[in-house]
Amino acid sequence: MNLANLREDYTKGGISRSSIKSDPFAQFEEWLEVAHEQNIPDANAMTVATAGKDGVVTSRTLLLKGIVAGNLQFFTNYRSKKAQDLAENPNASITILWKELERQICVRGKVEKTSRQTSEDYFKVRPYDSQIGAWVSERQSEPIENRTTIASRQKQLEEEFPQGSEVPCPDFWGGYNLMPNYIEFWQGRQGRLHDRLCFFRSAKDWVLERLSP
Numbered sequence: 001m002n003l004a005n006l007r008e009d010y011t012k013g014g015i016s017r018s019s020i021k022s023d024p025f026a027q028f029e030e031w032l033e034v035a036h037e038q039n040i041p042d043a044n045a046m047t048v049a050t051a052g053k054d055g056v057v058t059s060r061t062l063l064l065k066g067i068v069a070g071n072l073q074f075f076t077n078y079r080s081k082k083a084q085d086l087a088e089n090p091n092a093s094i095t096i097l098w099k100e101l102e103r104q105i106c107v108r109g110k111v112e113k114t115s116r117q118t119s120e121d122y123f124k125v126r127p128y129d130s131q132i133g134a135w136v137s138e139r140q141s142e143p144i145e146n147r148t149t150i151a152s153r154q155k156q157l158e159e160e161f162p163q164g165s166e167v168p169c170p171d172f173w174g175g176y177n178l179m180p181n182y183i184e185f186w187q188g189r190q191g192r193l194h195d196r197l198c199f200f201r202s203a204k205d206w207v208l209e210r211l212s213p
Contacts, residue, residue, distance in 0.1 A: 009190060010188030010192075012187075014195045015187045015195045015197060016195075017208065017210065022206075022208075024206055025070060028105060032096075035098045035101060035103075038098075038101065045063055046064050046074075046095060046096045047059050048082065048092060048094050049093045049094075049095075050081075050085035050092050051085055052088040053089060062074050062076065065122065065175075071177035071179050071180075072109075072177070073114065073118075073178075075175045075176070076174075076176065078173060078174055079139070079172050080141050086111050086176065090110045090111050091111075092110075093106065093107065093108045093109075094106070095107075103186065105184065105185055106182075106183075106186065107182065107183050108181060109178045109179045109182065110179050111176050111179070112177055112179070113174060113175065114177055118174075124166075128163050132157050132158060133154075134170055134173045135157050136150055136154050180201070182200055184211070193213045195210075195213070196211040196213060197209075197210055197211075
């Protein structure tokens with residue numbers, strides 16, 4: 001495969017300062033709603049990058065589960081690699097790409113755990129399979145012998161918590177809030193002269209700037 005010639009032209013238009021809302025979270029929600037209305041699969045999927053005290057960066061795809069009081073909210077296993085990174089270094093970045101819209105949003109900020117009540121409230125509305133899955137993956141990111149290990153644990157938990165019963169939220173599972181200090185709205189343009197409009201958090205408010213492509 002010749003990757004050097006593998007590219008797409010961006011033709012869906014641009015964004016101007018006048019078209020961007022003054023509140024970056026309102027703009028974020030507007031773009032997210034457009035992606036959802038366009039039936040883009042997993043429109044709330046985002047790449048989350050973290051680094052521990054060793055400085056080694058790791059990224060993975062998670063689902064954004066809320067924009068709450070100026071925070072971006074997601075949930076995961078507190079024993080995972082990402083959780084270990086965040087315990088050592090609370091700085092993280094998020095990228096959401098909607099290829100079909102030729103758009104992406106890049107966010108940087110600090111992360112802290114949500115309240116336990118928030119984690120339990122969200123866990124209750126998860127599908128049964130996802131609730132069981134959270135328990136099955138208690139040792140997330142650790143080596144396991146084979147797939148049978150997972151299937152056996154799943155069967156055991158389904159017997160312990162049959163469908164229709166309440167599955168408790170594991171103490172090793174819960175939410176995080178990312179508190180942004182940088183939010184960039186990116187729109188692809190022809191000739192790779194993309195539009196990049198960024199909000200930087202100042203001492204009092206958000207400052208909007210256009211960046212060179």
